[in-house]
Amino acid sequence: MFREHLGTFENHQLECRGLSFVSTVHSGSCFSRLYKPPVVAQFLRDITLDVGAGEIHGICGNHGSGKSVLLNALASRGRGGTGGTVLLDKQLLTAARFRKSCSFVDATTRLLPFLTVRQTLYYQLKLTLSGRLTSSQIEDRLLTLLQDWELLGYGHEQIGALSESARRRVLMALGTAKDPVLLIADDPIRDLEPLSAYQLMLCLQTFIKRHRRLAIVSMRTPRSDISQLLDKITILFFGEMVYSGPTNKLPLYLHHLGFVCPPNENPAAYLVTLSTINKENAVLYAETQEQAGRLVEAFRSIPYEDYYQQKRQKDCTPEFLCLSPTS
Secondary structure, rough: OOOOOOOOOOOOOOEEEEEEEEEEEEEOOOHHHOOOOEEEEEEEEEEEEEEEEEEEEEEEEEOOOOOOHHHHOOOOOOOOOEEEEEEEEOOOOHHHHHHEEEEEEEEOOOOOOEEEEEHHHHHHHHHHHHOOOOOOHHHHHHHHHHHHHHOHHHHEHHHHHHHHHHHHHHHHHOOOOOOOOEEEEEEOOOOOHHHHHHHHHHHHHHHHHHHHEEEEEEEEOOOOOOOOOOEEEEEEEOOOOEOOOOOOOHHHHHHHHOOOOOOOOOHHHHHOOOOOOOOOHHHHHHHHHHHHHHHHHHHHHHHHHHHHHHHOOOOOHHHHOOOOOOO
16 A cells, blocks of 8 residues: 555654744835845744654644745745754655655646546646555545545546645645645645635544644634644744644633633634734734733743643632733
């Protein structure tokens, strides 16, 4: 079988420590750039996260929060300066190692519209695995991919005739064709209908859990059903962490900050809302910007995983954690 040729299951682990990213920003016309020096801007600051075997780690935040920049930095695809360390199975994750052992899925990737789904996946398998598997084993792998991503009924349909939901699942199947240790997907459920988004994420969860792989997926604000599929979550605000840790511990973290999540709202969406700048007027802009900054400082001061390991004190909450306007 396919996995016998790739090796046995392992407890893979991704460790990102103090990741920062800076790049130059050009402004003005092409002519003005000749004499106007570019501006150096920092897009990520001290990002720390972990992904364990069989886990999906969600990267969330508003537009411009740094989600795509973070994914590109992890995959060594960013044009700029990167600081910090990214380790995969205790070894440095270089660009060459990422290309060999990992995959990056961009939802905007264009596929050849006249090829069928089977042809698209078959050619991908031939390009990536022809030296490792026989023709019959590639056919077996192709069938497995169609099953894993619920594409059996679409095998003979042309890419150009697919719905957007099916096209996204084809992209994810292409990304998992070589059985990567780490799969990074940039906003794979953007603009999909709720049922289609859940279908894709459920397929991803099944794949990751079954094969003990790692996945990092970006999205703006996860709905409740999607949040339940994320083992861990990192919420960003302009390249800094508002929260990073287990998804199911987020309600307790909010409680210790002094916030109470509304009954009908999931905690991840609520924290994204708390870190959103309201541009309706100058007063709200200043207030919401200050609140988001305090959320960043709170998590920076007490990393949640360290704080959660401490013994909970019922009668005493640190003063600086009480960030709620009502506290």
